[in-house]
Amino acid sequence: MEQHITPFPLPKTGKISLVVAPKGVRHSLMSMLAALALRGRVIVVDGGNCFDGYTLARELRRQTHHVQAALKQIWLSRAFTCYQMVAMLAELPRDGTPIIILDMLSTFLDENVNFSKRQRLLENSLGLLRRLSEHAPVAVWARTRTTAAEENEQLLTPLLSTAHDIWELETPTLPEHQLPLF
Numbered sequence: 001m002e003q004h005i006t007p008f009p010l011p012k013t014g015k016i017s018l019v020v021a022p023k024g025v026r027h028s029l030m031s032m033l034a035a036l037a038l039r040g041r042v043i044v045v046d047g048g049n050c051f052d053g054y055t056l057a058r059e060l061r062r063q064t065h066h067v068q069a070a071l072k073q074i075w076l077s078r079a080f081t082c083y084q085m086v087a088m089l090a091e092l093p094r095d096g097t098p099i100i101i102l103d104m105l106s107t108f109l110d111e112n113v114n115f116s117k118r119q120r121l122l123e124n125s126l127g128l129l130r131r132l133s134e135h136a137p138v139a140v141w142a143r144t145r146t147t148a149a150e151e152n153e154q155l156l157t158p159l160l161s162t163a164h165d166i167w168e169l170e171t172p173t174l175p176e177h178q179l180p181l182f
Helices: 023-037 053-063 067-071 082-091 104-109 115-133 150-162
Strands: 016-021 042-046 074-078 099-102 138-143 165-168
Touching (some): 016 023, 016 115, 016 150, 023 042, 023 067, 023 138, 042 082, 053 067, 104 115, 104 138, 104 150, 115 138, 115 150
Parallel strands (some): 016 138, 042 074, 042 099, 099 138
């Protein structure tokens, strides 16, 4: 079996690992998910409708011939609102199963819900994540947005203070002038 190294260390029990990065990090997150699925069951909560099954299957195919068996190890739920995110986190088992939350803050950017209510729901979610992390590895991806909205920053701050391991990645910038070919 080919060994593939993920750019992020696998999450550990007792810690909340946080990746703050743009959309382009999904491939690396699918590599992490593949590595976890090869070890056993994994729970994925998708908050931004960004789960990439094609990339995941391709990554698993690089690591094993038993792709279907590994895919069956992944339990996927999608949260479309901040209310659903809190409800899903509250129902997750505390049995040691690793948990990955994709684009968590996306569900809390709903302008149809009062901002103070979204903040309270986020605090509830963070409390649930703390309790879950006592029993299982927890990894969270908070997608950076091209427009730095004040609400996004106000929601990101408590998430940053809750996490134990934080990786902040930026979109690479292109030079302002054309580099010479020779």
